Amino acid sequence: MFGILASDFLKIRRKMIWFLIFLGPIGVLSLQAVNFTLRYEYLTDLYKADLWGGLMNNVTMLAVPTIFIGLAIITSMIANIEHQTNSWKQVLALPISKFSVFTAKFTLGLILLFVSSTLLGLGTIILGLVLKFGSSIPYLELLKIIYYPYFAVMPFIALQIWLAITYKNQATALTIGIIGTVVSMYAVIFPDWVPYKWPTLENQWGEPLYSVGFGLLVGLLIYLMGLLDFIRRDVK
């Protein structure tokens, strides 16, 4: 299993994937930097009770759609390395189980997005300090706004990796990913059971952990369904 992941990390060299992993958080933070620089007086007045909280809210607002589009692109690129070179047959004719091949691709996606989320957290701290919001950084809150959406978005990581692996034409996976991104921007108004709402961490109980729990549970379920389908399917 570790070997397969190591191999997958080797394969994404020189593929712009790492560039995108950095681009996501940098894009979000640049926009917020512009936002807060241009409207510094107004925003610092608006959030004067909790400057860091205000910043984090604004970051999250942009981060959720970015995660959606980012995960669609990253999972598609991971799967496309094998599609493009017709390598599925070569990889699966090796003495490794289909379970570990699929799980490694899923895990690779998880790790890359985790790195992206972590960078976003670190970047938020730097931005806050540059904006002179003081040194009483609310680390716990920050961890929550960075990693809760990451866990709550799990069903979509599992779905997109399955789509990207199953359908050679990446238009399918990317279309669904892009539609998801647009939907996620209006997700707050949806009922609680709609998965697109979970990464916003809003629910009727006002408890973000519920969203995280649903996300992890359904994410695991979709991963298992995708896995079973991958094992059952003939290799093209």
Add this chain to the structure above:
Amino acid sequence: MMSEMIIQTKQLTKKFGNRDVVENVNLAIKKGEIYGFLGPNGAGKTTTIRMLLGLARPTKGSIHIFGKDMKKERLAVLRRVGSLVEYPSYYGHLTAYENLEAVRRLIDVPKSRIDEVLSIVRLSKEANRPVKGFSLGMKQRLGIATALLGKPDLLILDEPTNGLDPSGILEVRELIKSMPSEHGITILVSSHLLSEIDQMATQVGIISKGKMIFQDSIETLRKQSKSNIHIVVNEPETAWRALLSRGLQVDKAENGLMLENVSDQKVAEIIEALVKEHIAVYRVQEQKQSLEDIFLQMIGEEGSL
């Protein structure tokens, strides 16, 4: 006898919808052989090979490789198999060395093995170039290097010379021919060209429209070639009639007569008759069918059914 069987399939069948792509194929490949798997495009070669590698699931029938059931012990079997299915798979953005490293990490063999296989296929000098700049022949050799990485006992190569230029074909062929003697590997190699198989295989299996229509040694296949005797005479019509009146039935041909599959005795008898009839015999020549003819004939017969 059974113990030295490397691949054995029984009633192997694959259906796509209602169509039988592979139908009741019984492969039998013994240790140390170069088995040529022959058939026109679309005959079911690749589908059969995919099933042997566990990439596709048989609709019916069984596969035993190294005496192990493929269904139950897929991974144990694949550990001893190297493969190259159709055009080679390579990651163009990586170098030859990195390509092999990507596979090596999956199968857990020592790093030194990469240099070994690179030198077997003579790519050591090109190891650090991105593969996208390779010629097709080099890519194909890299594919074979990848297949050899895990020190396999069985090598399955699907159309390894497809699309190569003559020198590329020669290189790959020599490489394949050296394997059983130098490395003790059994090889299954498929092709749609009989001349290819003829030059490297010891055993041959012919598949057409999903069915095995021949499986034996190349020599046996050669023996199937009919030899015709062509007799050139001055007056074909008279000669044919004269023979017929003596109860010797032959076919008419250009400038003479054609005898199909006749014994030496019979040939002597016919010539004697011709001489007695005062017909001038210019030439008696044997026309042997080439392997290619036999192959085409076999496929043709199957097609007319």
